[in-house]
Amino acid sequence: MRIEKSVIAAHNEKELESHREQFSFLGSQLEKKNVNTEQIIQKLIDFQIAIPSWALGAGATRFGRFSIGGEPSTLADKINDVGIIHALTKAAGAISLHIPWDIPEDTEAIKELAATYDIVFDAVNSNTFQDQADQEYSYKFGSLSHVDERVRRQAITHNLKVIEYGKALGSTSITVWLADGASFPGQANFRIALQHVQASLQEIHAALPDDWRMLIEYKPYEPNFYSMVIPDWGTSLLLAEGCGEKASCLVDLGHHLPNTNIEQIVATLLMKGKLGGFHFNDSKYGDDDLTVGSIRPYQLFLIFNELVAGIDKSNGSYPPPAWMIDASHNLKDPLEDLIQSLEGIRIAYVQAMLINHAELESAQQEYNVVVCQQILQDAFRTDVRPIIREARLRAGGSISPLDLYREADTRGHLIKERGMKSIASGL
Numbered sequence: 001m002r003i004e005k006s007v008i009a010a011h012n013e014k015e016l017e018s019h020r021e022q023f024s025f026l027g028s029q030l031e032k033k034n035v036n037t038e039q040i041i042q043k044l045i046d047f048q049i050a051i052p053s054w055a056l057g058a059g060a061t062r063f064g065r066f067s068i069g070g071e072p073s074t075l076a077d078k079i080n081d082v083g084i085i086h087a088l089t090k091a092a093g094a095i096s097l098h099i100p101w102d103i104p105e106d107t108e109a110i111k112e113l114a115a116t117y118d119i120v121f122d123a124v125n126s127n128t129f130q131d132q133a134d135q136e137y138s139y140k141f142g143s144l145s146h147v148d149e150r151v152r153r154q155a156i157t158h159n160l161k162v163i164e165y166g167k168a169l170g171s172t173s174i175t176v177w178l179a180d181g182a183s184f185p186g187q188a189n190f191r192i193a194l195q196h197v198q199a200s201l202q203e204i205h206a207a208l209p210d211d212w213r214m215l216i217e218y219k220p221y222e223p224n225f226y227s228m229v230i231p232d233w234g235t236s237l238l239l240a241e242g243c244g245e246k247a248s249c250l251v252d253l254g255h256h257l258p259n260t261n262i263e264q265i266v267a268t269l270l271m272k273g274k275l276g277g278f279h280f281n282d283s284k285y286g287d288d289d290l291t292v293g294s295i296r297p298y299q300l301f302l303i304f305n306e307l308v309a310g311i312d313k314s315n316g317s318y319p320p321p322a323w324m325i326d327a328s329h330n331l332k333d334p335l336e337d338l339i340q341s342l343e344g345i346r347i348a349y350v351q352a353m354l355i356n357h358a359e360l361e362s363a364q365q366e367y368n369v370v371v372c373q374q375i376l377q378d379a380f381r382t383d384v385r386p387i388i389r390e391a392r393l394r395a396g397g398s399i400s401p402l403d404l405y406r407e408a409d410t411r412g413h414l415i416k417e418r419g420m421k422s423i424a425s426g427l
C-alpha cells in the first residue's frame with residue numbers, strides 16, 4: 001500500500017485554514033524574539049531520521065508477543081512501511097538494516113524500490129548476540145570478546161560481511177553493539193575481554209572504506225547482568241580512539257542507568273568529535289524502548305540543546321550523526337508509534353533551535369542562574385507544532401500524519417494485503 005500524493009493533498013486542504021492561522025500567530029510571536037523561523041523550517045526539512053528494519057512489526061518482551069496483523073515479513077514490505085511513514089511525515093527518508101535479519105538478496109532491486117519512496121540506506125547493523133542456524137561457533141558467552149580465537153574470528157568475519165552488504169546498498173556506516181559481558185562475578189576477566197574487543201574492532205575498522213564510519217554502541221546491562229564489556233560512553237570512546245579516525249561512539253538514550261546526565265555525555269562526545277550515531281527512544285527505568293518524548297520530553301530537549309550547539313559550533317566540519325529511532329512497539333501499531341516518535345524528536349529539535357545562545361552565554365558568564373533556567377524553559381514551553389506542520393506541508397507531507405494514517409485505514413489495508421498472521425523478523 002502506498003499513500004498517494006493526491007490523498008495527502010486532499011486531506012491537507014481540509015486543515016489548511018486552521019493551520020495557517022496557528023502558524024501565522026506563532027510566526028509573529030517568534031519574530032518579536034528575533035527567531036528566524038524560515039531557517040528553522042529549512043533545517044527541519046533537511047533533518048531525516050532512519051527507521052530500523054526491525055521496528056516495523058510488533059515488539060516483544062521475554063513474557064510474550066502480541067501480533068498486530070499485516071506485519072511486514074519481507075525486506076520489500078519493510079521498505080514499503082517506511083515509505084508510508086516517510087510519505088506522511090517527510091521525516092523518515094532512511095532505513096537502517098539489521099544483518100542477518102534483513103539480508104538484501106537482490107541488492108539492485110531493493111535499492112530501486114527504496115528510491116521510489118525516496119529512501120536511502122543508513123547505518124548497517126551487525127548481529128553477534130544471537131546464534132544463526134548455519135554458524136559454526138556459539139555466541140552464548142560472547143563474540144568479539146570471546147576467549148576462543150575461532151569465535152572472535154567468526155564474529156569479525158560477520159562484521160566484514162555486513163560492511164560488504166552496506167557497500168552494495170550505498171550505506172556509509174556500520175553500528176556495532178555487543179551483548180558480550182558476564183552475568184556473574186568471576187565469570188570473565190575484564191581486562192582480557194576488553195583487549196579482545198579492542199583488537200577485534202581494530203580489525204573491522206581497518207576494513208572500512210575511506211568514507212565509512214564505525215559506530216560503537218554501549219549499554220550498562222542486559223543481556224548480561226553483572227558486567228558488559230562496553231558498558232558506558234567512556235569505554236566506547238576509549239575503544240573508538242584505540243581504533244582511529246573512522247571510529248566513533250553511538251549514544252542510545254535507553255542505554256544508561258537511571259538519572260544519568262545524557263546531555264552532558266552528548267556535549268563531551270561532540271566536543272571530542274566522537275559522536276557518530278544516535279538512537280532515540282524513551283524510558284522510565286532502563287532500556288524500555290518506549291515512544292520518544294512519551295516519558296521525559298524535557299531531557300530530550302536538553303539533549304537537543306547540546307546537539308544543536310555542538311553541531312553549530314563545528315561550522316559544518318562535523319558530519320551529522322546517524323540518527324535513528326531504536327524502539328520496540330509492544331502495545332501500539334508500530335507505524336503509529338513511529339509517527340509519534342518522529343513528532344517527539346522534531347518538537348525537541350525545534351524547541352532547542354529557539355534557544356538564544358548569545359543570551360544564554362552572557363547569563364552563564366554572570367552566573368545568573370535564574371535567567372539561565374528561564375531561557376531554556378521559555379523555549380521548552382513554546383508550542384512549536386505549527387512549525388513542524390508547516391515544514392511537513394512544504395515538503396509534501398501531511399499536516400496531520402496520524403489522523404490521515406487512521407482515516408485511510410492504513411493498517412486495515414496492510415492486513416488485507418499481508419494477512420493477520422504475517423510476522424516481521426527482528427526483536
Ligand SMILES: [Mn+2]
Nearest residue numbers: 217252279326
Ligand atoms: Mn540502540
